[in-house]
Amino acid sequence: MTAWFESLGMMHGWAWFLSTIIGILVIALPLMLAVAMVIYADRKIWAAMALRRGPNVVGPFGLLQSFADGLKVFLQETIIPTSANKGLFLLAPVITFTVALIVWAVVPFQAGVVLANINVGLLYVLAASSLGVYGIILAGWSSNSKYPFYSAIRAAAQMVSYEVAIGFVVISVVLWAGSFNLSAIVEAQRGVYGIKILNGFGFNILLFPMAVVFFISSLAETQRAPFDLTEAESELVAGYQTEYSSMSFALFWLGEYANVILMCALNSILFWGGYLPPLDIPILYAVPGIIWLFLKMGFFFFAFSWVKATVPRYRYDQLMRLGWKIFLPLSLFFVFLISGFLMLTRVGL
């Protein structure tokens, strides 16, 4: 697109700038629509598992429910508690929402279709997702209220303990793929080691446990059930969201679901072949890669909802134990195992 703008007589810098802005809009606007539909899907799946109907009044099959909710929230008054730290109170949802959006810049939707094809793509994802916690911490602190503050402290401890495990999982993937670039990681999954017909690191016996660890960690990372201790309504009212209302509350909501979709995308990109078809058969490549990616993301989203509907919430000390005493040693062990295996087979002794 840069070239097209240049042909209109623009300078290279500005043409690049304009085409990047358009690229951002092309990703962000459908993402917002996807978030609305995903909230609807989540409620429907959840309802089906509880033998309820779920939203079915607004629009055909209740499809417009999320938009109705959005409109309602938009028309409400934003209430700021008098003792709250006003600036930070309003900044917190903005941070959550922005951070959920910026990571999409490096997600490859198809071979070569990515907004920013940077070398350190995976590190960028890690960096951006480690920022997500600031929205929650700031919301909890600036509300100047007990329960949000507890929630903020829980969020900080939870994030730090899971990011370590996620870091090791990511390292094991990077070791195998030999690159931090997300497109290169997807390409490296073409015909995994051993049986040459399956696409995806998850089919590799050494990396499969890492895929499981990553899936569970991504539940914890997005604050979804069973790790939604930051908004555990039986203990903390609504956690960090307690004092929020109207659009500032909606931004948290949107950011949270954008994060969930992102984690679904990352699960499929890192372990299940991203935009590649699951089997390395030429005829399957006739289907565009973006369809495969969306199918995989849909599967993972269903799994997220499934877990939310069926698994009881963890206790806080159980969560900490899982992070530090199970996932951390396990993922560290597999980093050793995988690097040892690669030394043996690829580099040679």
Place this chain on the structure above:
Amino acid sequence: MIQAIAFYLFAIVVLLSAACTISSRNPVHSVLWLILAFFNAAGLMVLVGAEFIAMLLVIVYVGAVAVLFLFVVMMLDIDFAELRAGFVRYFWIGLALSLALVCEIFIAIGAWSAGGIDFARRAAPIDAATPNIEAIGTLLYSRYLFLFELAGLVLLVAMIGAIVLTFRRRPDSRHQRVHDQISRRSKDAVRNVNAPVGKGVEL
């Protein structure tokens, strides 16, 4: 053009937020300004082509260190008047320290420009085609291998030291027995009893 705009934007924000870090009254605000400074410093790193360092700066400092700072600072109950008094008392020591740092920077710059490293290598030590990570990794795991491992050892010692300093055995405290908790089943805890009417049951 855009690069120049971006550079001045990042640089100005770094300086402003650094100034706000030391001048803001609320320690939580200070930490947040510090985070903003880290961020824009990372932006500057990206501009000079050190994207790996930039990402590490964000992951390590913003993602982990600053979260812990914030964690501690949030829970503090600070008397600001007392804090200000401390500022006046330590002002001269602080000034002396910062002067010493400035002198050291000038000495370092002097030694750098007097050294025999030619300018081309100074500006771009490796060719631009090699990715950042690869270049750093190649150097780190070949020429500086022992120094790198030594750094790891220092960190290990620091970690063990921190654990030893804070760990104390408390024989009188009641510990949670995780294994017992997990291995408990419903049949160990629940009993179905047919209670006779009017008598109840002994448990």
